[in-house]
Amino acid sequence: MTSEHDECRVTIDGVAPALVTLFRRAVQIASEHGRNWVGVEDLHAALANSDEHAPIWWPRVGKPRHTRDTQGGITPDDLEGEVIPLSYKEFRDLVTAWVPGPTPSVGPAQPATVTYEISGPHAEEFRKVLERS
Known part of the structure; x- marks a missing residue:
């Protein structure tokens, strides 16, 4: 009796x-x-x-909070000191704020894409889950 394993191959075009x-x-x-x-x-x-x-961008004790819109950039001094603990909601909001806007002159000419191939005993179940996402 052979053992069949689930396999998933993902290709992402257009990543940093x-x-x-x-x-x-x-x-x-x-x-x-x-x-x-x-x-x-x-x-x-x-x-x-x-x-x-x-x-x-992680907030630090006694330092101003930085965003992508911070004027003058972030200096090495801004990265010194203890980081501030964040709640999960604060962490989510901070991570969301890191997402940059359009950068038309940087990166590939076409939008990023994700393709996948699934095989194995649970392939159909996994495929259904992925198609719902």
Whole structure:
């Protein structure tokens, strides 16, 4: 009797190169935890534990809050000091504020796309879930 595994292959066209590093770290985290698949929790862990992708906007004690609209930019002094703990709602609002507006002169000419292929014993069930999203 052969064992059939669920397989999911995803192709994303139009991502920022920094995401390659982030996805690779998520794969490494999943592997370090004994899994052959990568989940959203691995991506969260990769983002939360990455100095390279650390948000420079995170509020700090005694410092003004920065946004993408901060005049004059963010200086190294702005990144010093203790970060402020945030509630989950505050964290969600902060992450949402990081999303930039249009950048027509940067990146690919076409909008980003995601395609996938699923096979295995639960493929149809997974496909239904994905088509509802």
